[in-house]
Amino acid sequence: MIKLIKNELIKIFHKKTIYVMLIIMFAFILLNIIITKVSFKNTNYTLYTPEYIEMLKSELEDLDYKDSTQVDQYISLKTELDKIELQNKYDKNSWQFYIIGNVLQSYIYDLNVYEYNPNNRDSINKEDLLNEYQMILEYLEKGDWRFFANKQLENAKEELSSLENQKKLFNSQQIDLEIEKLKAEIYTLNKRLENDIPYGNDYLNNAISEYTNSYNTLLDINYNQDSFGYYDSFEEDSEYNKKLRLNNITENIALSKYIIETKQDIMSTDNLRNELMNSYDNYELLIIVLIVIISGSIVSEEFNKGTIKLLLVRPYSREKILLAKFITIILIILFAIISLQIMQFVLGIIILGTQSLNIPVVVYNFNINSIQTMSLIKYMFINTLAKLPLYILVSTIAFFVSTMFSNTSIGITIALLGYMSSVIINTLISIAYSKNIKFLKYFITMHWDFTEYMFGNLPTYSFVNLPLSIIMCILYFLFMIIITFILFKRKEIKNI
Amino acid sequence: MGKTILKCQNLCKKIGKKQILKNVSFEIEEGDILGFIGPNGAGKTTTIKLILGLQKINSGDVIINGFDIKKNFAKAIENVGAIVENPDLYMYLTGYQNLILMKNIYKNVDKNRIDEVIKLVGLENRINDKVSKYSLGMRQRLGIAQAILHKPNILILDEPTNGLDPEGIKDIRELLKKLANNEKMAILISSHNLAELENFCNKICIIKNGCIVEENNITEIKKSNKLISSYIFEVDSAESINKTLEEKNEIIDNTHIRIYVDKADIPNVIKNIFNNNLLVYTIKEDELSLEDAFLKRTGGNIID
Numbered sequence: 001m002i003k004l005i006k007n008e009l010i011k012i013f014h015k016k017t018i019y020v021m022l023i024i025m026f027a028f029i030l031l032n033i034i035i036t037k038v039s040f041k042n043t044n045y046t047l048y049t050p051e052y053i054e055m056l057k058s059e060l061e062d063l064d065y066k067d068s069t070q071v072d073q074y075i076s077l078k079t080e081l082d083k084i085e086l087q088n089k090y091d092k093n094s095w096q097f098y099i100i101g102n103v104l105q106s107y108i109y110d111l112n113v114y115e116y117n118p119n120n121r122d123s124i125n126k127e128d129l130l131n132e133y134q135m136i137l138e139y140l141e142k143g144d145w146r147f148f149a150n151k152q153l154e155n156a157k158e159e160l161s162s163l164e165n166q167k168k169l170f171n172s173q174q175i176d177l178e179i180e181k182l183k184a185e186i187y188t189l190n191k192r193l194e195n196d197i198p199y200g201n202d203y204l205n206n207a208i209s210e211y212t213n214s215y216n217t218l219l220d221i222n223y224n225q226d227s228f229g230y231y232d233s234f235e236e237d238s239e240y241n242k243k244l245r246l247n248n249i250t251e252n253i254a255l256s257k258y259i260i261e262t263k264q265d266i267m268s269t270d271n272l273r274n275e276l277m278n279s280y281d282n283y284e285l286l287i288i289v290l291i292v293i294i295s296g297s298i299v300s301e302e303f304n305k306g307t308i309k310l311l312l313v314r315p316y317s318r319e320k321i322l323l324a325k326f327i328t329i330i331l332i333i334l335f336a337i338i339s340l341q342i343m344q345f346v347l348g349i350i351i352l353g354t355q356s357l358n359i360p361v362v363v364y365n366f367n368i369n370s371i372q373t374m375s376l377i378k379y380m381f382i383n384t385l386a387k388l389p390l391y392i393l394v395s396t397i398a399f400f401v402s403t404m405f406s407n408t409s410i411g412i413t414i415a416l417l418g419y420m421s422s423v424i425i426n427t428l429i430s431i432a433y434s435k436n437i438k439f440l441k442y443f444i445t446m447h448w449d450f451t452e453y454m455f456g457n458l459p460t461y462s463f464v465n466l467p468l469s470i471i472m473c474i475l476y477f478l479f480m481i482i483i484t485f486i487l488f489k490r491k492e493i494k495n496i
Numbered sequence: 497m498g499k500t501i502l503k504c505q506n507l508c509k510k511i512g513k514k515q516i517l518k519n520v521s522f523e524i525e526e527g528d529i530l531g532f533i534g535p536n537g538a539g540k541t542t543t544i545k546l547i548l549g550l551q552k553i554n555s556g557d558v559i560i561n562g563f564d565i566k567k568n569f570a571k572a573i574e575n576v577g578a579i580v581e582n583p584d585l586y587m588y589l590t591g592y593q594n595l596i597l598m599k600n601i602y603k604n605v606d607k608n609r610i611d612e613v614i615k616l617v618g619l620e621n622r623i624n625d626k627v628s629k630y631s632l633g634m635r636q637r638l639g640i641a642q643a644i645l646h647k648p649n650i651l652i653l654d655e656p657t658n659g660l661d662p663e664g665i666k667d668i669r670e671l672l673k674k675l676a677n678n679e680k681m682a683i684l685i686s687s688h689n690l691a692e693l694e695n696f697c698n699k700i701c702i703i704k705n706g707c708i709v710e711e712n713n714i715t716e717i718k719k720s721n722k723l724i725s726s727y728i729f730e731v732d733s734a735e736s737i738n739k740t741l742e743e744k745n746e747i748i749d750n751t752h753i754r755i756y757v758d759k760a761d762i763p764n765v766i767k768n769i770f771n772n773n774l775l776v777y778t779i780k781e782d783e784l785s786l787e788d789a790f791l792k793r794t795g796g797n798i799i800d
Contacts, residue, residue, distance in 0.1 A: 003600045010597060014589055306584030310642065313548050313578050314601050315570040493550035493580075 004316065004324035005331070012294060012332065021290040022339060025283065029343050032282060033351045036270055048084050056081050065116040075116055079109045095145045095199035099136075102199075103148060107133045145198040153189040156182055177223045184215045191260050203267060207259035214252040221246065240462035247458055251364040254371050258362055271356030272348035273376055279341060280387050280451070287336045288394055288419050295329045296398035296411035299488070303406045309493060322488045326481070329399060333391045337384055366456030386450040389473050393448045394419050400480040404487055418445065430461050438463070447472040500525050500559075501650045501682045507546055507556035509539075509706075516542050517706045519556070524650065524682050524699075529672070531697035532686040539706040540686040541581060544654050547684075548578055561649065577648035577681075579656060583639025587628040591619060591638050594627060595645060602646040609645060616678075617641045617671060633664035637671065644675060650682045651675065657692060669696055726756045730778040731769070740772045741765070754782055 012018055056077060065074040083105050090096040107129065114126055139147045160182045167175050188208050191197070197204045259266060268274065280287075299322070302308035311321055361379035365372040374382075394415050402411025418425075422445035429440045441461075447469035452459040459465070502524040509517040517539045524530050534540050545551040547558050549565045549572075558565040563572035585594050595613070599605045614623050617637040627635065636656055643651055653672075657665045673696065675681055687693055693700075694714070702710040731737055734753040738745060743765060744756040757765055762779065769776055 007597050007600050010593070010600075011586060011589075014586075014593065016588075305587070306582060307586055309548075309550060309578075309580045309584060310598070312550055313573055313576065313580070315574040316601070317570060490552070492552060493545060 001320060001324060004321060005327050008298065008325055008328035009331065012298075012328070017293055017297075018290070021286070021293070025286045025290070025340060026343055026347075028283060028286060029340070029347055033275060033344075033347050036275065037351055039270075048088065053081070053084060056084075071117050075109065075112045078112050078116070079105065082108045082112070090140075093201045096140050096143075098199040098201065098205075099140065099145070099148055104133075104136055104140075107136065146193060148199065149189055149192050153186065153193070156185050156189065160186065173223055177219055180219050181216055184212060184219075188212060188260065195260065195263055197260070197263075203265045204259065204263060207256040207267075210252055211256035211260060214249050214256065218246075218249050218253060221249075240458075244458055244460075247366065254364045255362060258371050264359055264362075266359060266362045268356070270352075272345075272352040272354065273356035273359055273361075275344055275348050275352070276341065276376060276380060277361060277383070279344060279380070280383065283340055284387075285420075287333075287340060287391065289416065290336045291329070291333050291391060291395045292398045292412050292415045292419075294332050295395035296402040296415060297408045298325050298329065299399065300402040300406050300408045300411060303491075304408065312493065318489050319485060322485055326399065329395050330392065333388070333395060337387075337391075341380065363455050366458070368456075372455065382454065383451065386454050389450055390448045393444065393473060393477060396477055396480045400484045403484050422448075426461070430463075433461075433463055442472060444472065444476045447476075501528075501561060502547065502684065503557075503559040504543070504547065505557045505559070507543065507558070508554045509542055509546060509551065510554050511542075515706060517546070520703065520706070520708055521556075522701045522708060522711050524684055526649075526682055527676070527680070528699050529676055529683045529685065529697045530699045530701055531690070531693035532684055532701050532703065533688070533690050533693065534686075534703035535688055538703045540688075540703060541654055543703070544578070544580060544652055544684075544686060547652065548576065548580065549573060550580065575646075575648045576650055576652060577643030577646070578652040578654075579636075579639040579643055580652075580654045582658075583635045585627045585635060585638060585642070588626065590626055591623040591630070591634075591641075594638065595623075595642060598642045598645050605646050609647075613641045613645055616644075616674070618667075632659055633661075633667065636660065636664070636668060640668075640671065640675075644679065644681070647679065648681065650684065652684045654686050655688070656685065657687060657689070665692060672696070725758060726754050726782040727762065728780045728782050729753050729755055729765075729769075729776055730780075732775040732777075736772070737769060737774055740774070741768065 060074065060077050060081065063070045063074040063077065065071050083100060086104065086108075087097050087100045090100070110129055111133065114129070160179065163175055163179050163182065167179070188211060192208065195204075197208070199205060255266070258264075275282075299308075302311065312318065314321075357376060359376075360373045361376055362371060362373050363379075364370075397418055398411045398415035400411075401414045402408050405411070425443065425445045429443055429446060432440050441463045446461065446464050450466075450469065453466045453469070459469075500523055504523070505521050507517050507520040508515070520539070520543055522530070532540055532543070542551065546553050547560070547565065549558075549569050553566060558572075560572040561575055565572045585591075586597070589597070592610070592614075595610045599607070599610055614620055617640055619634065619637055619641065622630065622634060627638065630638065640651075640653070640656070643653075651672075656668055656672075660668065669692075672683060672685070676683055685693065685697070690700075698714060700710065700712060700714055701708060728748065729737070730751055731753060732751065734747045734750055737753055738747055741755065743761070746754040746756075748754055755765060766776055766779075
């Protein structure tokens, strides 16, 4: 048996096909990694081009602030220009840039209102305003971002205590919601100070804003303030979609919280770690084409070229010969996966470097409802395991169809079509399902990708689940394999 | 009588509604070279495929070395070497790689045996070339090499000389003779050309429209047809002799005539010719070829 498998492998590795596919794979990976490297290096653009500023200035000149219809527009334009002028002193990713845009802008606006719109002057105390403005500029110069964080924290705490006082007077959901939101803000501000996270435009600040947004949305949902308006189109599914969305939000909150607390950049995409985590998203088609070509030709080509006679007049039963061929296919699938990852690894180390590999992979596990960290290798292993059923089934389709028709191209075409159109097929099935045609949910494309279920995730469609998918995959697999064996056993070697 | 190696008993095969084989039976014993002769479409290849288990047998038995091919395929086929139809080899591999593949299948074959076989079929110089670059004759020889690699005691060859030039046919014939002598193999060789096998086989089996019409030893067949002997006379005028002779005769051309007489009567014939003032230059015994013998036996052209 092992001898037969060895022979099959000798045959495959003496054909050009496999090498052509490996070269294509190599070229794709190289291109992708180079693009990753280059595209993230090019981020040094300036946000405001001189042309843009010139345009704003000329626009401003055309406006007359003495005209009461134009004064509002004049003020906002002038504010924008003043802001840009200040911001251009600092790097676009600096915390100063952020503060000018988010805090100082309102002071500039008020000052401009005072300056150009005398009618509104009463509401503004110019002395205080200028003092505060100057103070902020000073802190900006000094580089003390903590001042702003502390101030924000102070404000939030004040607001919180006033809300809590209000709550004593009359209880309302709205107040509870506001209190919860403020608590979240206070939490992020405390973390910012504790973990030394200046304002700015990096992954930590992204995580903070992601956390705030997701947490607020979650609160809105819990307090029934959130509308699911746009999910109404599939009436039956909207309950499930709510669940999906809730899962997504929970995951976002947990992951961004993890980033804020550990300061580990687990979301970055411009490194080797991300490349390896997403092997299958990027290169799955290449693996599929490679294994389908081989499994679609391993039997039928021998029939077409007549070499099957060489094999069948040997002291092995036909079942053994076919089994050897199928085991060879499994080995080739593993070979394809391993060579893909080795290529990614080698090219990635050369081009992107190794520094990202130490960062653990962090996922939200819905089975235990908490964050789970694991090494990159373990994640890749789990990911591969979840993808294997898909690859084995697609190869089995090619194997089955090509043996049935003794035709290599039909087998390859059907397997590839099935794989590539599975998204469309699944959409059609879900539409049919909503129209009460329910048996289609047993179609194989619904079930073969187990990455849907990784770490307790809910699948895209409500009517499938993990046990069903496991059973369906096994049934489809057994069906095709048994038929293939029966056909092969009974096949007559026709006269040419 | 040696021991029986291959025995076919009442093989029947139907494909669709067409009866391809009807009660085909024959036997091959140790040391036999059986010529399996029949026109195209008579069922030669089908018979061979049934023997090798490549097609299903409708009824009848194939026993190889005491094992039934239907019940005990692996044991029965173990000592068989075969080429069916064309020598279909892996074209993208070299000759040597092809043989390595076959070597891997059997336990008792090593690399020395490969070298030995390569020498035997005379492919030493080209064995490391890709098979796609081989001529048909070389492919045929490599096909024989892979068939005999595991030292089978019976070699089954389906039209091994098909498509070869006379030189190539001669080479293959020499090779097979060598194999029969050196490796002590029984050989079943099919062909549509009887003359080609005449001097080479010791047994002949003729198949026509799926039926065996003749199975015998060559010498017996020839003998059985030689009841009346004939001689070819070279004379000055065949026509005049035809008029004067009482014996049964047949004009071949102006100067040649076939006369059906026993050896003992030749002097009388010569005397008779001499008396009529006609001349005889040569007399030659007309040997009956295998083909002629069968033409007579089957009463028709077996070479379609």
